[in-house]
Amino acid sequence: MLNRVILIGRLTRDPELKYTPAGVAVTQFTLAVDRPFTSGQGEREADFIPVVTWRKLAETCANYLRKGRLTAVEGRIQVRNYEGNDGQRRYVTEVIADNVRFLESSRQQSEQSPSPNAQNDPFKDEGQPIDISDDSLPF
Structure with missing residues (x-):
C-alpha cells in the first residue's frame, strides 16, 4: 500500500508553531x-490544503516560511476525527509533511538587498533579445 503526496503551492498565512505538553514542536499551515484547469468563467481555482509538520522540521518552517512563499511539500495524507463541543463527530484531512522545500527566497529579502550580480544579469529582460557580439562567442 502507498500513501504519498507531493504538493507545490503558496502559503495562505504564516505557519503557527506550537508545542505539545511533552515539548514536541508542531507547525500548521x-x-x-492551483488546479490544472480554469472555471467556466476562465478563472483559475485552487485547493487549500492543511499541512502539519513535526519536530525540527516544524521549527524550521516556522522560522523561514511566510505567507505567499512558494513551497513544495512531500508527505502522507492523514484523516483524523474528534468529537466537537456540540457532540458531533468531526473529520479532518491533512498532509503530514516529512519534507518541505523552499522554492524561492523570501520576497522581503530579495527586495531589500538585491543581488550584486543583478545589474549584470543577461536574463533580467525576461525573454527580450540579448545583444551579443560575434567576438564574445567561443565558436
Missing part, C-alpha cells in the same frame, strides 16, 4: 495549490 495551509498551502494554496
Whole structure:
C-alpha cells in the first residue's frame, strides 16, 4: 500500500508553531495549490490544503516560511476525527509533511538587498533579445 503526496503551492498565512505538553514542536499551515484547469468563467481555482509538520522540521518552517512563499511539500495524507463541543463527530484531512522545500527566497529579502550580480544579469529582460557580439562567442 502507498500513501504519498507531493504538493507545490503558496502559503495562505504564516505557519503557527506550537508545542505539545511533552515539548514536541508542531507547525500548521495551509498551502494554496492551483488546479490544472480554469472555471467556466476562465478563472483559475485552487485547493487549500492543511499541512502539519513535526519536530525540527516544524521549527524550521516556522522560522523561514511566510505567507505567499512558494513551497513544495512531500508527505502522507492523514484523516483524523474528534468529537466537537456540540457532540458531533468531526473529520479532518491533512498532509503530514516529512519534507518541505523552499522554492524561492523570501520576497522581503530579495527586495531589500538585491543581488550584486543583478545589474549584470543577461536574463533580467525576461525573454527580450540579448545583444551579443560575434567576438564574445567561443565558436
